[in-house]
Amino acid sequence: MVRGEKIMFEIYRDTTYSDEYRVVYFTELTERDRENEIQRAMKGEHVFDGYISGAGNHEARQEIEAIVERLNSGESFTREDITRTLEGHLVS
Numbered sequence: 665m666v667r668g669e670k671i672m673f674e675i676y677r678d679t680t681y682s683d684e685y686r687v688v689y690f691t692e693l694t695e696r697d698r699e700n701e702i703q704r705a706m707k708g709e710h711v712f713d714g715y716i717s718g719a720g721n722h723e724a725r726q727e728i729e730a731i732v733e734r735l736n737s738g739e740s741f742t743r744e745d746i747t748r749t750l751e752g753h754l755v756s
Contacts, residue, residue, distance in 0.1 A: 675687050677711060677735075
């Protein structure tokens with residue numbers, strides 16, 4: 665990945681298999697995985713999507729993973745809550 669690229673992600677609830685919340689980083693999928701992961705996300709319940717910077721995104725990923733864990737623990741998040749939590753990590 666070229667420094668400065670954006671990584672597109674989506675948080676969704678997998679309503680087909682597990683009923684768990686998941687995150688998928690679309691721009692990092694391999695050709696082999698792309699179609700399956702996109703189909704799974706499309707069948708799920710959309711929660712949030714956006715872009716994080718491709719450079720130095722470790723902290724952003726930790727925040728996103730923490731949100732997913734909290735959702736799976738039963739916590740409720742609005743779009744505004746997620747935006748506020750990821751403030752400083754989201755890019756347009």
